[in-house]
Amino acid sequence: MKWKTYDKGDVLPEDYKKALLNLMSFQGDSEYAGAQRVAENHRFAPRPEEAYRLSKKVMEEMGHAYYVWNLMQDLGVDVNIRLQELARNPTNPDPKKVNIINGFRKENWSPFFECWEDVALFSTVVTPAAVAFLGQYRECSYLPWARTNVRVHKEEHGHLAFGVWASKRCIEFGGEKTREFMQERIPKFMKMGLGFYGRPSAGQTKSQMFDIYYEYGIKVKKPEELQAEYMELLESRLGDIGFEVPQGVEADYDMRMGYEAAESGATIETA
Amino acid sequence: MITPSPDQLVESNASVLAKFGYQPFGGEDEDWGGMWKLLQGDFTTQQRPRVLDFEDLTLSQQEAAKVYMRRRLIADRLFEECRKAQADLFKGIDTERVERYSIAREAYEDSVEDFGKAREKLDSMLPRIEN
Numbered sequence: 001m002k003w004k005t006y007d008k009g010d011v012l013p014e015d016y017k018k019a020l021l022n023l024m025s026f027q028g029d030s031e032y033a034g035a036q037r038v039a040e041n042h043r044f045a046p047r048p049e050e051a052y053r054l055s056k057k058v059m060e061e062m063g064h065a066y067y068v069w070n071l072m073q074d075l076g077v078d079v080n081i082r083l084q085e086l087a088r089n090p091t092n093p094d095p096k097k098v099n100i101i102n103g104f105r106k107e108n109w110s111p112f113f114e115c116w117e118d119v120a121l122f123s124t125v126v127t128p129a130a131v132a133f134l135g136q137y138r139e140c141s142y143l144p145w146a147r148t149n150v151r152v153h154k155e156e157h158g159h160l161a162f163g164v165w166a167s168k169r170c171i172e173f174g175g176e177k178t179r180e181f182m183q184e185r186i187p188k189f190m191k192m193g194l195g196f197y198g199r200p201s202a203g204q205t206k207s208q209m210f211d212i213y214y215e216y217g218i219k220v221k222k223p224e225e226l227q228a229e230y231m232e233l234l235e236s237r238l239g240d241i242g243f244e245v246p247q248g249v250e251a252d253y254d255m256r257m258g259y260e261a262a263e264s265g266a267t268i269e270t271a
Numbered sequence: 272m273i274t275p276s277p278d279q280l281v282e283s284n285a286s287v288l289a290k291f292g293y294q295p296f297g298g299e300d301e302d303w304g305g306m307w308k309l310l311q312g313d314f315t316t317q318q319r320p321r322v323l324d325f326e327d328l329t330l331s332q333q334e335a336a337k338v339y340m341r342r343r344l345i346a347d348r349l350f351e352e353c354r355k356a357q358a359d360l361f362k363g364i365d366t367e368r369v370e371r372y373s374i375a376r377e378a379y380e381d382s383v384e385d386f387g388k389a390r391e392k393l394d395s396m397l398p399r400i401e402n
Contacts, residue, residue, distance in 0.1 A: 046312070047312045047313050048309070048310045048312065048313045048343070049313050049386065049387055049390055052343070052346060052383045052386055052387075053383060053387070055350065055383075056379065056380045056383045059353055059357070059376045059379060059380070060376065060380065062357065063372060063373055063376050066360060066364060066369045066372060066373075067369060067373075069364050070364055070365070070366055070369045073364060073365070079364050080363055080364055083360065083361065083364065084361070087361070172316045172317065173315070173316050173317060174317070175317045
């Protein structure tokens with residue numbers, strides 16, 4: 001399927017622009033909020049290299065937010081208020097000002113993290129979902145955003161490598177006991193990973209907004225396709241570390257990247 | 272302080288570099304032993320529960336440990352540059368500032384990678400308990 005594409009400076013149809021900005025704001029705002037959550041997890045870093053690598057990840061996630069916000073600015077959005085809001089209220093930003101995915105809200109995020117092993121597992125088990133999900137935007141119909149996501153996708157792959165590295169190091173330092181401890185913790189993160197894409201594209205529980213995004217070519221893959229991509233990535237990563245893929249894990253859709261205009265509370269004023 | 276080489280060719284290399292701004296380091300050397308105490312946790316794996324003090328490492332291990340610690344010092348400086356560029360974005364997001372941040376960030380990231388490589392090199396030189 002081919003979509004009509006738009007480049008920088010093109011006049012965008014109003015409905016298209018509204019849908020596009022909604023998804024872009026979710027990506028930009030959530031990248032920044034995600035970086036803040038990762039920064040909070042810094043306290044778990046048990047060794048020097050882990051601390052430095054996590055600090056690098058914080059800076060990288062923030063960079064992704066700046067890329068996307070800069071594009072939104074080209075479309076007439078005042079993005080500085082988004083940065084200010086997140087910096088001023090990192091733990092409870094106003095949902096009328098920013099669009100943060102549920103999983104990156106502090107109250108939802110914090111209970112998942114009790115130790116460094118959780119930090120390592122998040123990057124191993126959930127990040128592949130982000131890689132697959134955001135990867136689709138590389139082919140989306142708004143070309144400046146597609147190009148930005150080529151850059152983001154490459155860097156997100158680096159985060160996958162971080163998860164595998166950090167997990168292997170946990171085992172190197174903690175031995176078999178740590179490997180077993182981590183294996184038991186995989187399902188809680190896998191639920192989040194499986195629910196990352198939203199509900200299936202067909203059936204009674206289907207997302208109301210998916211068809212619109214798909215028709216515009218803003219989302220270019222169906223949740224089912226993304227989930228298959230995720231599982232492929234996840235299986236290879238878990239296998240590389242020596243973990244087993246847990247069976248029978250159900251997706252948690254409440255932690256998903258909502259990315260649905262109907263649920264977007266933040267006002268996106270454009271000039 | 273720099274110990275001059277008895278080989279004049281090595282010293283003449285230094286004078287060529289000096290034409291481009293090279294200056295011999297004249298300050299106090301780092302407290303390598305003190306820094307090593309803070310960082311040696313990077314090496315205390317299950318197969319190496321204890322790591323020697325810096326002074327007790329062999330000459331080549333000490334050199335590799337110094338490279339590892341110098342890489343960390345470089346990462347610290349680049350981290351500061353990255354923070355400056357990050358703070359600057361609060362004056363207003365625009366393409367120039369975003370690209371400046373991106374360059375500072377990539378340099379910091381590369382320095383962390385170099386720190387990691389130096390850790391791996393040293394790790395390969397330190398003894399482990401045989402299974």
